[in-house]
Amino acid sequence: MIETFAVVLGIAVVAAGAVLLQHRFWPPAPDEEPREDVAEYIAMMVSVLYALVLGLSMVAVWEARSAAEDHVQVEASAAHQIRLLSAGLPAPAGERTREAVDAYVHHVVSEEWPVMVAGQPPDRHGWDLLNDLRSAGQIPAGASPAQQATLQETLAQLSVLDDARRGREADVGDTLSPVLWFGLIVGGLLTVAFMFMFGVRRSITHVVMVMGLTALITFTVLLVYGLNEPFNGMFAVDSSSFSRYFPGS
Known part of the structure; x- marks a missing residue:
């Protein structure tokens, strides 16, 4: 968080220095028109279009992160339900199911998560x-109706876990399109550049305007960057959902 604010402040200070240099060496001429209608219209259109790109990018990365968080929570909950249901299975099958689900969760937390962070x-x-977990819950044909019902619910939770795992794997590569990144960077530079093209004679006013706009754009782009990878960065989805249900994993 401190690094983010440092970057925002640093870029804003650089922009302010550029404004002061402009007013020092290239001040607007006394007879220069402060604003031209065509330039003002173009600047307005660039700002509106850039706002659309920012909004689209923010929505895209936020939805991707939310989907990743949902998949992780559903997967952890399904694994927990399977472990609870194993108590209703016959002793050999129940023990195998508990061992298999514990091994699966341990692998997800200790082995898969560092890979996804990368x-x-x-x-x-x-x-x-x-697959070992799926085969561990097989019970003999002579099982009681209650045990058979428990097995059916276990299979249903296995299907939920399977779907959630597929979603989690897909979330790893669900990052922002390079086209949108191009629009974010180029659009931000154009938007700030237009602030230098109008003859604002009061340097303090110009500095405040450019610093504020530059800081806001930089902060938003860094926020998109932080949300871009669901399992890495400041807003990363962690394995706490699994740890809550399986403290020893």
Whole structure:
């Protein structure tokens, strides 16, 4: 957080220095028109279009992060439900199910999460552990109706866990399009550049305007950057959902 504000302040100070240099070496001429209608219209259109790009980018990265958080919570909850349901299975099947779900969760937290933080998708070993979990809950044909009902609910939770895992793996690569990044950077530079093209004679007013706009644009772009990777950065989705249900994982 401190680094973010330092970057915002630093870029705003650089922009303020550029304004002071402009007023020192290239002041507006006394007879120069402060604003031209065409230039004002173009600047307004650039600002509006850039606001649209900012809004689209923010919505995209926020929805991606929210989807990742939902997938993690659903996956952890389904694993927890499977472990609870294992108590209703026959002793051998129930014990195998508990061991399999514990092994799966431990692998997700200790092995897969560091890989996802680095921006890489998990390997196939997690799916192998999930298949072991699926096969661990097999019960004999002579099981009681209650045990059979428990098994059906366990299979339903396994399906939920399977879908949530697929979503979590897809979330790792769900980052902002390079086209939108291009629009964010170029649009921000154009928007700030237009602030230098009008003949604002009061240097203090011009400095405040440019610093405020530059700081706001920089902060917003850094916020988009922080939300761009769901499992990395300041707003990363962590493994606390699994740790809450499986304290020893």
